[in-house]
Amino acid sequence: RKEVEQDPGPFNVPEGATVAFNCTYSNSASQSFFWYRQDCRKEPKLLMSVYSSGNEDGRFTAQLNRASQYISLLIRDSKLSDSATYLCVVNPGGYQKVTFGTGTKLQVIP
Amino acid sequence: DGGITQSPKYLFRKEGQNVTLSCEQNLNHDAMYWYRQDPGQGLRLIYYSQIVNDFQKGDIAEGYSVSREKKESFPLTVTSAQKNPTAFYLCASSRAGTNTGELFFGEGSRLTVL
Numbered sequence: 001r002k003e004v005e006q007d008p009g010p011f012n013v014p015e016g017a018t019v020a021f022n023c024t025y026s027n028s029a030s031q032s033f034f035w036y037r038q039d040c041r042k043e044p045k046l047l048m049s050v051y052s053s054g055n056e057d058g059r060f061t062a063q064l065n066r067a068s069q070y071i072s073l074l075i076r077d078s079k080l081s082d083s084a085t086y087l088c089v090v091n092p093g094g095y096q097k098v099t100f101g102t103g104t105k106l107q108v109i110p
Numbered sequence: 111d112g113g114i115t116q117s118p119k120y121l122f123r124k125e126g127q128n129v130t131l132s133c134e135q136n137l138n139h140d141a142m143y144w145y146r147q148d149p150g151q152g153l154r155l156i157y158y159s160q161i162v163n164d165f166q167k168g169d170i171a172e173g174y175s176v177s178r179e180k181k182e183s184f185p186l187t188v189t190s191a192q193k194n195p196t197a198f199y200l201c202a203s204s205r206a207g208t209n210t211g212e213l214f215f216g217e218g219s220r221l222t223v224l
Contacts (some may be wrong), residue, residue: 032211033211034212042217042218043215043217043218045215090211097166098213100153102152
């Protein structure tokens with residue numbers, strides 16, 4: 001099993017739709033989790049951290065399910081500008097390196 | 111403005127030549143990383159360094175070398191031993207510690223081997 005797995009998509013959704021991505025991880029001792037956004041041919045940028053209690057930032061909601069070892073990202077009222085690849089990042093803790101998922105591509109269509 | 115700077119942005123190299131990619135940060139971060147990204151693929155870790163004068167191999171270190179003589183700088187050399195060097199190279203930095211996961215990336219260097 002891969003350390004971090006994501007559905008590569010692409011997810012093609014109309015403007016205004018709600019879309020959700022999941023990311024599973026294999027190390028049950030992982031300590032922190034993040035979602036990054038990467039636009040085409042650009043560097044990844046931190047979108048949001050994922051907390052055990054869940055967290056929301058505007059139209060974006062991130063959740064962590066430790067029992068099932070996955071994190072999720074929900075985007076409400078999708079905008080054209082949300083089109084990007086969303087990368088899941090898992091930190092095992094201590095001084096170990098973080099692991100990136102391969103990303104889920106989202107295309108919001110008019 | 112604090113940030114992380116990579117250069118050059120675009121680089122063309124003939125087969126058999128070594129090339130060095132520069133990465134400088136003024137965020138006072140202890141940890142620095144080099145990733146490689148191929149079209150349609152995720153990020154793969156080449157090398158990382160948690161502290162000056164120390165670095166570790168990542169998942170795909172063969173054909174690459176690094177140095178960490180200064181906290182601010184983490185250059186990557188792509189040697190002629192790297193079989194498929196054409197890729198997008200990303201440098202990142204973060205605070206060292208148990209909650210490392212908030213990485214700050216440079217804009218990347220796109221290497222093409224002719």
